[in-house]
Amino acid sequence: DVKVTQSSRYLVKRTGEKVFLECVQDMDHENMFWYRQDPGLGLRLIYFSYDVKMKEKGDIPEGYSVSREKKERFSLILESASTNQTSMYLCASSFGTGGSSNNSPLHFGNGTRLTVT
Amino acid sequence: AQSVAQPEDQVNVAEGNPLTVKCTYSVSGNPYLFWYVQYPNRGLQFLLKYITGDNLVKGSYGFEAEFNKSQTSFHLKKPSALVSDSALYFCAVRSAGRRALTFGSGTRLQVQP
Numbered sequence: 687d688v689k690v691t692q693s694s695r696y697l698v699k700r701t702g703e704k705v706f707l708e709c710v711q712d713m714d715h716e717n718m719f720w721y722r723q724d725p726g727l728g729l730r731l732i733y734f735s736y737d738v739k740m741k742e743k744g745d746i747p748e749g750y751s752v753s754r755e756k757k758e759r760f761s762l763i764l765e766s767a768s769t770n771q772t773s774m775y776l777c778a779s780s781f782g783t784g785g786s787s788n789n790s791p792l793h794f795g796n797g798t799r800l801t802v803t
Numbered sequence: 804a805q806s807v808a809q810p811e812d813q814v815n816v817a818e819g820n821p822l823t824v825k826c827t828y829s830v831s832g833n834p835y836l837f838w839y840v841q842y843p844n845r846g847l848q849f850l851l852k853y854i855t856g857d858n859l860v861k862g863s864y865g866f867e868a869e870f871n872k873s874q875t876s877f878h879l880k881k882p883s884a885l886v887s888d889s890a891l892y893f894c895a896v897r898s899a900g901r902r903a904l905t906f907g908s909g910t911r912l913q914v915q916p
Contacts, residue, residue: 690846719903726812728893729847729906736902744903776846789835789897791849792904 689713690795692777698801705764707798709777716782718760719792720744720752723774735760767802774799805830805898807907815913816884824879824910826894836877837895837904838868847893853877864888884914 693708711718717736721729721744731744733752741752749771753761760779764771778792806829816822828834838850851862858870868879879892891911895904 717902721906726908728809728908729895731903731905734903742902745905778847789852789854791837791852792839792847794839794846794848796844796846 690777690779690793692775692795692798694798695796696799696801698803699764699767700803701768703764703767703802705767705800705802707762707764707775707777707800709760709762709779709795710758711760711779711793712758713779713781713793714757715779715793716757717780717790718754719778719780720750720760720762721776721778722746723776723797729776732762767800769802772800772802805834805896805901805905807894807896807905809892809894809907809910811910812908813911813913815915817915818886819883822881822884822888822912822914824892824894824912826877826879826907827875828877828894828896829875830896830898832899834875834877835897835899836868836870837897838862838866838877838879839893839895839906841891841893841909843890850879850892884912886914886916888912889914 690711719734720732735741735754751763775798777795781790836853839847841847853870861867894907
């Protein structure tokens with residue numbers, strides 16, 4: 687069974703801090719994603735990566751960056767945390783390198799609830 | 804561009820009754836459509852997908868969804884609801900030229916005993 691592990695379940699940070707959210711998957715998936723989930727807005731894509739050291743901006747990349755140095759690990763970085771980044775952050779991974787394999791199901795972690803004060 | 808609309812924030816249904824959770828989409832070209840479910844304090848789980856072929860797609864836990872191209876809809880259905888189906892349901896779409904899914908705002912399903 688695929689396991690996507692997010693390093694923290696709950697995190698509280700201060701405004702202006704640099705924040706790292708870590709995600710590790712154990713199924714050798716090529717694709718990894720970071721979404722944020724907010725009530726009434728659903729899931730919004732921040733960044734994704736389809737290969738090591740490759741990244742693409744999603745719909746709301748402002749204020750975030752990512753790092754994928756190893757295939758199994760995808761980190762989300764908040765360069766200078768702000769209160770409007772208080773949210774639930776979901777990491778996901780999927781198999782495939784393009785074409786029809788882009789329709790492989792996403793496997794999600796349990797999420798990190800980040801509060802910025 | 805790709806987008807998804809889930810017009811109902813919440814759907815209430817009695818146990819044993821049929822349920823429908825609505826989803827409409829907008830994409831350029833052919834859509835690839837998905838349903839995911841989120842149980843309390845859990846990550847999202849894949850339910851089913853439509854890629855091509857038969858318009859009626861069957862998935863996990865007795866759920867099915869019907870793709871309707873003319874109405875650009877992909878409604879989730881189940882003939883007989885269970886209390887354990889109570890959860891948050893997300894519809895998602897991907898167009899052929901995009902690598903990532905766009906999710907809807909979610910619909911909370913409450914099944915009353």
